[in-house]
Amino acid sequence: MSDTDRIITDEAPRNKNPYSQGVHAGDTLYVSGYGPVDPETGDDIEGDIRTQTERVLDNIAAVVDEAGGDGLDDVVKTTVYLTDLDDYDAVNDAYGARVPGTPPARVCVEVARLPGDVRVEMDAIAYLG
Template identity: 75%
Template sequence: MSDIDPIETDDAPSNDNPYSQGVRAGDTLYVSGYGPVDPGTGAVVDGDIEVQTNRVLDNIAAVVDEAGGDGLADVVKVTVYLTDLEDYERVNAAYGGRFSNEPPARVCVEVSRLPEDVRVELDATAYLG
């Protein structure tokens, strides 16, 4: 399977866990889940859920860019994980500001807990064709 390549960038958080920031398989890019972590410091960003959602989207965009794509413009599917669905409308406000004309398909689920006890995490699929 020579058409499968891991994607790594310093512009998105990395860690020593056994997964890639993204994996490109042909024209499809699968971006791992990200919480609101600053790639420069490795720390969860301060701020409300909108600020944190925007940080997550910045992380996803960085991986898409590294794979040769056009940031969030190439994202076709997103999964949103929230620890509290009370944040749903505020996450939608931040998310909607980043995906204007043609938003990707999306799933949103409430989960009991996320790594580092963050409130939001997103993963994405992008088409780079």
């Protein structure tokens, strides 16, 4: 993988699984999927789905920041994974409160299960040009 940089930060959760927190390729940053995990403890956070969504967005923003971007302002595409689409409205409210004036393109899907049995996970693509 020439012309790519692995992004590593203590401000987002890290583990021993074989993936990067983010990969910077040209002007594009690909951010791995994050659940509502506290980067200091490595534990899933407590709280309602809105609180969990905010933690997920904090984790994504931290990786974008580490790559030299401007947090969620540079995100151009997200994928939201929910274990229960009944959470969609609350997640949408929390997400909408955090994204800039022009929201990124987005996909939202319901999945059977997520790692750690969390209720929400997101990945992102950011443009850093």
